Amino acid sequence: MATKDENSTVVVRKEQEERLKPPPMYQVLLLNDDYTPMEFVVAIIQEYFNKDRETATQIMLKVHRDGRAMCGVYPKDIASTKVELVLAHARKAGHPLQCVMEEA
Numbered sequence: 001m002a003t004k005d006e007n008s009t010v011v012v013r014k015e016q017e018e019r020l021k022p023p024p025m026y027q028v029l030l031l032n033d034d035y036t037p038m039e040f041v042v043a044i045i046q047e048y049f050n051k052d053r054e055t056a057t058q059i060m061l062k063v064h065r066d067g068r069a070m071c072g073v074y075p076k077d078i079a080s081t082k083v084e085l086v087l088a089h090a091r092k093a094g095h096p097l098q099c100v101m102e103e104a
Contacts, residue, residue, distance in 0.1 A: 024103055026079035030059070030086075031098040032067045040095055045071055048086055073104050 028049070030041065038060055045056035049071040062069035074082065079101040090097035 023075045025073050026076050026101045027070045027073050027104045028079050028082050028086075028099065028101050029068050029070050030063045031100065032063050033096050033098065036090065036095040036097040038064065040090075040093065041097065044086055044089060044097070048082055048089075076101075 030045070041060045041063060042053065042056045045051050045059050046053060049056075049059075051059065051071075059069045059071060072082070073079075083099045083101050086097070086099040090099075
């Protein structure tokens with residue numbers, strides 16, 4: 001049988017464990033379209049996801065072949081910001097490039 005002090009300790013430990021969970025992570029994905037130039041997509045990946053040219057080209061080709069590709073995994077706020085930055089840059093350049101985020 002637990003005493004009052006033991007129950008309090010158990011509750012505090014559970015609350016601490018719940019608070020210490022890492023934040024959920026989100027994948028940022030680029031989606032294929034038939035209009036955005038491949039070079040523009042490579043430049044976007046390099047600029048917003050800090051990939052070297054070779055890696056950016058491989059991601060762009062995966063988008064082209066498979067219809068979508070992951071550019072990175074981030075906490076929700078960072079992923080959301082990256083999606084908005086990519087979309088704004090694409091719209092400003094007149095391209096219909098789509099960027100979305102999904103829970104990892």
